[in-house]
Amino acid sequence: MTRWLQGRVIDNRHWTEALFSLRVEGAPLDFEAGQFVRIALDVDGERVARPFSMVNPPQDPVLEFFGIVVPEGPLSPRLARLAPGDALQVAPNPAGFLVLPELPDAQTLWLLATGTGIAPYLSILRTEAPWRRFRNVVLVHAVRHARELVYREMLESFPRLRYVRFVSREPLPGALAGRIPAAIRDGRLEQAAGLKLAPDRSQIMLCGNPGMLKDTTAALVERGMRKHRRRAPGHITVESFW
Ligand SMILES: Cc1cc2nc3c(=O)[nH]c(=O)nc-3n(C[C@H](O)[C@H](O)[C@H](O)COP(=O)(O)OP(=O)(O)OC[C@H]3O[C@@H](n4cnc5c(N)ncnc54)[C@H](O)[C@@H]3O)c2cc1C
Ligand SMILES: NC(=O)c1ccc[n+]([C@@H]2O[C@H](COP(=O)([O-])OP(=O)(O)OC[C@H]3O[C@@H](n4cnc5c(N)ncnc54)[C@H](OP(=O)(O)O)[C@@H]3O)[C@@H](O)[C@H]2O)c1
Numbered sequence: 001m002t003r004w005l006q007g008r009v010i011d012n013r014h015w016t017e018a019l020f021s022l023r024v025e026g027a028p029l030d031f032e033a034g035q036f037v038r039i040a041l042d043v044d045g046e047r048v049a050r051p052f053s054m055v056n057p058p059q060d061p062v063l064e065f066f067g068i069v070v071p072e073g074p075l076s077p078r079l080a081r082l083a084p085g086d087a088l089q090v091a092p093n094p095a096g097f098l099v100l101p102e103l104p105d106a107q108t109l110w111l112l113a114t115g116t117g118i119a120p121y122l123s124i125l126r127t128e129a130p131w132r133r134f135r136n137v138v139l140v141h142a143v144r145h146a147r148e149l150v151y152r153e154m155l156e157s158f159p160r161l162r163y164v165r166f167v168s169r170e171p172l173p174g175a176l177a178g179r180i181p182a183a184i185r186d187g188r189l190e191q192a193a194g195l196k197l198a199p200d201r202s203q204i205m206l207c208g209n210p211g212m213l214k215d216t217t218a219a220l221v222e223r224g225m226r227k228h229r230r231r232a233p234g235h236i237t238v239e240s241f242w
Contacts, residue, residue: 004040004047004089005029007063009082015150017069019116020080021055024063024088031058031094032101033123034205036239038091039065041078047089050075053119053207053239054094057126063090066119066150096120098205098239100129103228106235107201108136110193112180112216115143117208117241122151125158134203138193142166142180142212149175164192181215185222199224199235210240 007027014020029037031054040049055064069080082088098120103109109130111121118141124130130137139161143149146167155163165175166183176183176192183189190197197204197220204220206213217227217236225235 002038002091002093005092007039007088007090009084009086009088010062011084012080012082014080016145016147018080019066019068019148019150021150022065022067022079022082022088024065024090025061027063027088027090028061029054029063029090029092029094032096032099033057033127033129034099034120035094035096036120037094039079040089040091041075042089043074043078048075048078049089049091053096053123055119055122057123059127066116066122068116096239098207098237100124100127100133102230103203103205103237104233105133106203107134108138108195108203109134110138110140110197110202110204112140112204112206112212113142114180114208114212115148115241117212117239118151120207120239121205122154125155125161131160136160136162136195138162138164138195140164140166140180140189140193142168142208144169146170146172146175162193162195164189179215180212181219184216184219197223197225202235203228204236206236206238208241210242213238213240
């Protein structure tokens with residue numbers, strides 16, 4: 001049986017009407033940057049739990065989670081309404097393989113996300129490992145609307161980060177239009193990053209919408225890359241959010 005940790009909300013920042021970042025104290029966790037943990041609320045006497053990726057780096061004892069309201073969802077609208085002082089249950093056992101120790105070495109680390117899939121990368125980027133292990137680090141964040149390009153200040157604080165934005169449902173100067181897989185196929189992603197996506201130099205992480213994971217994997221396979229497995233090292237490591 002899960003022995004839940006009793007966390008307490010200290011802050012709930014709303015970026016848009018749907019996007020929020022919760023900060024939670026009192027639930028110390030031992031985890032690897034990029035992992036997730038189940039968080040829960042009691043709803044009508046039932047504990048409703050969902051996995052959420054940590055945004056904070058492991059050395060920071062305040063947990064941070066970045067979420068979106070799925071209006072008909074059982075948990076996310078309730079998380080968005082939490083206020084300082086409210087309780088949040090946190091499972092004691094973080095998990096997940098979207099972590100750098102699982103990856104082979106390469107010249108370039110590509111971190112590709114849709115929507116809230118940026119969360120685990122924010123944790124990874126605030127550790128030393130990506131900067132020590134890779135000559136180039138690229139973060140690609142794809143969102144529907146410009147206002148969903150969150151954590152801008154933090155991203156601008158990484159001097160070596162190559163940050164590429166996709167905004168799919170309105171024009172935004174400086175951002176790419178459309179979707180990641182199409183921009184891999186027609187070369188726009190490589191052009192925006194100023195780097196080649198090739199099996200001899202690239203490790204790619206994908207996180208977020210399962211359709212993006214599938215379509216992007218197909219585009220990368222066309223370039224000679226394959227899924228990474230412990231027993232058969234490759235180039236693509238994925239984490240699906242639903
Ligand atoms: C390993 C893992 C890590 C995750 N980390 C995060 C995270 O850091 N932040 C986060 O917001 N969510 C994350 N999720 C999704 C999260 O667990 C919930 O599914 C989400 O918060 C919605 O919960 P819900 O109970 O309201 O609806 P659910 O019943 O869980 O989901 C209903 C539907 O909402 C859609 N949906 C679910 N999650 C998302 C999302 N993140 N963005 C867009 N559409 C979505 C899907 O169509 C899904 O079928 C993660 C999921 C997994 C498996
Ligand atoms: N975003 C909002 O304004 C908003 C507001 C309130 C609630 N919500 C809820 O949040 C959920 C959606 O969240 P979201 O906007 O973060 O997620 P999303 O639908 O995953 O969209 C994020 C980005 O991923 C792209 N994408 C989707 N499928 C793809 C694929 N197969 N290959 C490559 N790229 C793909 C989208 O492009 P396209 O635009 O081309 O699909 C968009 O640029 C819904 O449940 C919705 O009800 C969203």
